[in-house]
Amino acid sequence: MTTSDQTDTAPSPSNDGYGSASYRAYVLFALIVVYTFNFIDRTLIGVLGEPIRETFGLSDTAIGLLSGLAFALLYTFLGIPFAMLAERKNRTSIIAIAMAVWSGMTALCGLAQNTWQFALARVGVGVGEAGCSPPSHSLISDYFPPEKRSSALGIFALGIPIGSMLAALGGAWIASQEGLNWRDAFIWMGLPGVLGAIIFKMTVKEPPRGYSDPGGAAAAAARVMPSPFAAFGILARKPSFWHVSLGGAIVSFAGYGIGQFVAPFWMRAHGLSLMDAALIYGGVLGVAAGIGTIGSGILADRIRKKHPNSDSWLPALGVSLAFPFAVFGYNTLSFADGALAIWLAVPALSIAGLLRYSYLGPMFSVTQNLVEPRMRATAAALLLFIVNLIGYGFGPPVIGWISDQGTKWQLSQLEAPVSLQECGTLERQIKAANDEVVDAISGGALDAAEATNDAYCAPARSTGVRLGVTMGALFFLWAALHFMLLGRTLQKDQWTPETSAATA
Template identity: 40%
Template structure:
C-alpha cells in the first residue's frame, strides 16, 4: 500500500461504526442519484405541455430526452471517471451535482428547442460525474458477495427518481407550470450537494477486497483492454447496451403513449403511473440484484441467466400492454415488463465492479455506461420518436403504439446476449 492509499484509508472502522458509515454513505449517494433521475424523468413527463408551448416533433423530443443528453453524458463519462479513480470521489460527485442541477434549473428559462437542447447538454455533462464514481465508492464499502445487493439498493434511485419525477412533474404541470418545475428541482440539487460532501467520508480503495492491489490507477487503454480480454465483460457490454436501448425507450415514451394514444388524463399520471412506475422499476432493479447475490453463491452464471429470464418475461407482456384497448388495462399489463426491463442493471454493474481492480472501477463502470447511454439512452428514445413520426401520416396518434412495438426485436437480441454470457463467467471469475 502506498503512502497516499494509507492516508486515504485512515483508521479502519469496524462493527457499528462501519455499519453506520455504510448506511449514511449509501443513503446520501441514493439521494443524489435520485435527483439525477428526477432531472431526467421530468422532461419525459412534461413532454405534452412543452410540446404544446414550443411545438416539438416526436423526433425532436427523442433527441432531447435521448441523444442530446447521452452524447454529452458519454463524452464526459470516461474523463470524469478517470479523475474519480485518482481523486476524492465524494467531492467530485458533489461538484457534479451542483453542475447538473444548475443546468436543470436553466431548462425552465429557455424559449426554443435549441436553447433547451443546450441546457440538456449541460445536464448530461454534469450527471456524468454521478453514477460511475458512486459505484466505485460503494464497491469500497461492501465486500464482493454483498455488492450486487448494495448496488441494487443504490440503483433504486432510478425507479424512485421516476416516481418522484412523474408525480412532481404531473403536479407541477397542473399547478406551477413546467418552467417552475425545472427551477424547483434544480434548486433542490444545489442544496443537497454540500450535504453529501459534509456527511460522507472518502473510503479506502480496495479495503473490501483480498489480493487486489490498490496502489495506482490503470491507464484508460488498459481499462478498456479488460473488456476486450475477458469475454464475459464483452458480452455484458453488448447485452446491457441492447437492454438499455429497450428500457430507456420504454422509460421515456410510456408516459406519452398512455396520455396521447390511450387517453390517460394528466392527473391520473400522478395518481396511477407515478407509483406504478416507481414500484415496478424498483422491484426489477432490487430483485435483479438480490436474486444474483443469492444465486451467484452457487454459480456465477446467475449474472447472465437472471437478466435473460427477465427479458423473456418482458417481450410478451409488453406486447400485450401495447395492444390493450384502454389506459387502465394497458397500465395494468405494463407492470410486468416495467419490472423486467430493469432487472439487468444491478447484475451488470456489480459484475464489472467484481472483475476489475479497485483503482479502475470508476473508469470500468464508465466504459459500461457508454453502452448504457450511447446505445440505450442516446438511440432508444430517438429510434422510437423517428419511427413514430414516420408512421404518423398513416396511423395518427396510434403511431406511438407501433413505434414502441418496434423495440421488441432489440429485447430478444439482449436476452440472447445475456444468456450467451453465462458460458464465460465461471472462467473469468476463477481468473
C-alpha cells in the same frame, strides 16, 4: 468531513466492508439520494415531453433528440475522463460538484425560450451527470465486499425508478397547478439538488481504495497504479464485458426510448390527463420497477453460491419475459376500450417493468468484478459509455421516429388534409391559446384548429405512439440473448488478486 485517499489505508479487519454497518447504510442511502436526483433531472422531460413538444411545435423525433442525443452526447464521452479522475482524486468531491452542476442546468431548462436554448441546457445536464455513476460505483465497491456488491449496487440503482417516479409525480403535479407549467417544474425539481450536493460532501467519507477486497487497502495500495487506459485493454479482451454492456445497452435502448413516450402513450391513446398519466407512469409502474431493481440484485447475491452464473441467466430470463407483457399492455385498445383497456394494461405493464429491471444490479456487479479496485470507476464509465450512447442517445429518437412514421401512415389512412408538420403547428397554436399567450389564435381560428386536430392529428398520434412503444419492446429479446451468452465466460473473466496484472 471527508478523508483523503491517502489516509486510513490499513487492511480491513474483516470482510464486512468499510465503516460500521450503520454508516455503510447511510452512505448507500446518500448515494441513492444522489442517483435519485440524477434521474429526476434526467427524466423530467419524459413526463413533461407532451407539453414541451406542443409548446415548441415539435415532432416525436425532435423531442426524442432533445431527450436523448442532446443529453447523451457529452454525457457519454465525458464519463470516461471523469472516471479516470475518480481513480486518482477524491470521489465524494467529484460527485458533489457534478450534482450541483446538473441540478443548476435542470433549472435552466425551465428558462429556455426556444428549442435551441432547451437543447443547450440539456447538454449541460448531461455534462454534470457524467460525474455521477462511475465514482459512485467505485465508492460502493470500496464500502461493500464482493459477495454483497450485487445487493448494494442493486439498491443504489433504486435511484432510477425512484427518480423516475418522483420526476413523473412531482413534475406533473407542479405543471398542473393553477398559474404554473412545465417550466416551473424544471426549476423547482432542479434547485433542491444543489443543497443535496452540499450535504453529501459534508457527510460522506472517502474510503481507502480496495478496502473491502481480498487483501484490503494495503494490498490495493501495493499494486502499481494502472495506466488510465489499462482498463480499456483489459475489458476489451473479456467477452463477458461485451455481452453485459451490449445486453444493458439494448435493454436501455428499448427502456429509455419507450420511457420517453410512456406518458404521451397514456395521454394520446387512452385520453388521460397529464397528472393521471403520471400517476400510472410514476406511481404504479415506478413501484414495480423498483421491486425489480432491488430484487434482482438481492436474489443474484443469495443464489450465487449455488448458481455462480445467476448474474447471467437471471437478467436474461427477466428481460425476455418482459417482452410479451409489454406488447400486451401497449395494445389493449385492440380488443377493449375505455376503463377496461386501462385496467388490462396497467398490471401487464407493471409486470413488464418489474421483469425488465432485473438486469440492473447484475450488470453493474459483473462489470465491477471484472477489474481490480483502481480500475473500477473507469470500468463503470466504459460500461455506461456503451449503455447510454446506444440506449439514451439513440433509443428516444428512434422510437420517436417510429412513432412519427406511424402517425404519417394513419394520417394517410384518414385522408387527412394536414401533414405531420402541420399537425405540429396546430398543436403549438392550440397550446399557446390554452396558456393564454399574447397573440395566440382565438375565436373561429381556434375552433377550426381544434376541429382539425381532433379529427385527424390526435387519432394519428395515438396510432403512432402505440406503434413506437410496441416496436421498442422487441429489443428486449435481443438483449436477453447477450445476457445468456454472458454465462459462457463469466467465471473465467472475473478478477482475483492472483490474476491481477495491473501495469503502469
